[in-house]
Amino acid sequence: MDPWSAFLDSEGRVMDPDALRKRIFYGGVEYDLRKEVWKFLLGYHACDSTYAEREYLSSVKKSEYEILKSQWQSISPAQAKRFTKFRERKGLIEKDVVRTDRSISFYDGDDNPNVALLHDILLTYSFYNFDLGYCQGMSDLLSPILFVMGDESESFWCFVELMEHLGPNFNRDQSGMHSQLFALSKLVEILDCPLHNYLRQADCLNYFFCFRWILIQFKREFEYEKVMRLWEVLWTRYLSEHLHLYVCVAILKRYRKKIMGEQMDFDTLLKFINELSGRINLDDTLRDAEALCICAGENGAACIPPGTPPSLPIETGLLCSQQEQDEI
């Protein structure tokens, strides 16, 4: 029996979801199992669902996806001519999918069908969530999901689940990003006071230099395989829903000597952080992040305002038309 089956009862229910999360947090998921396990981590499948229920759900969701997709597929050229938002979104998605992970063999070469799938899923998503639409960075988030799932409809629904949590990162007012950057500055304050003081006097407390890390969950900072490993750890929400912020702290702490020793100003720090891409050791960072999270304990959790992504947004009743002014 493989280690995954050992977590399931005879009808396919996950018997001990917490044990599963812990196992993934410390050990990751084997490549072949990701296709199944990620659906649970992302919340597309419920842990207490059976094999039969999941099979049924998949077929229902497949038809639902086809209906959503047909909404834009049925737009005629004449209609598109009078539908600026559609043309703009489609154009932006077309421009982005052809520059998303093309160095990975899954997406390389001319007329790659997987690139076309990225396009179709993102455009369908922009109809499913018309208020949010398409925003740069989303293709980065979808790419590993499609790579793992292979299937178009399953990838779409897993992406939908992910965006339930990360959607606010892409809000026009950047509220989701601001609350995370704010929480990050609070965490650094309690976990590394000298670094906090340094960043304060260097006028760097807006933490904009961590913007890319957070917006696309370190997608551009690690190689592809490592990104998948990191994401599944984050998705377990074991220890904290906001482990990604502790990952930020862990990386900053690792380079604190250099940052402070070289008296980096905002510009220099931004350049330094951007250029760390591809040079961060994931295993060390995760180990540090775990220790920091445990060390911060409840004080750490208290630094993070309710509703900070990836927590679900707080229902305000003002489900806004905040994208009204956006061109996309």
Place this chain on the structure above:
Amino acid sequence: MASYGDEEHCQDYLFKIVLIGDSAVGKSNLLARFARNEFYPNSKSTIGVEFQTQKMNIDGKEIKAQIWDTAGQERFRAVTSAYYRGAVGALVVYDISRRQTFDSIGRWLNELHTHSDMNVVTILVGNKTDLTDAREVTTDEGKTLAEAQGLFFMETSALDSSNVKAAFETVVKEIYSILTRKVRLSQEHKKHEVASLGNGKTVIIHGDTGETDGGSRSWCCA
């Protein structure tokens, strides 16, 4: 910054220049071509902001152009516009094969003027001239808009390199020439702050963002 009196000792100038324009008009590739003579057909979209510093030699003076490359999507402007602070030059870029990107130029200029000094030396850049068969914006249209807005103008191709260096150099040379005229004027008149210069251009040394100390980000004199 009162030290412009000794021009001889100013070996180093640092000019902050921003690259703005719609998504996928080729901003990052213009920078890659200019700074490293490279071009990436499938280069990733820029998330947030990046910058590169490129040394240039103008009239025997070493000048560092710090070029800021920003994400193009409107959604990110709340974040990216923060980086316009202290800029003394701008390349406002559109794609000659997509009219929509040319139609956005007005908005980008507004954005630039809202978040930086009105007198940022600005060049309008029509990129991707290699796409001759797909051209949607004529050279004359670009030229006319640039004249109406008082901008420099150039058409470039980051892919085949044409005019890329020239576009950046135009901006840097103009900034440098405004600066040297200002230095000369201030030497002649023994004044510390002369804001207005010929040519209708004005340079405020620190940018207009309320930085009060002399260690301005935008003009550095080491």
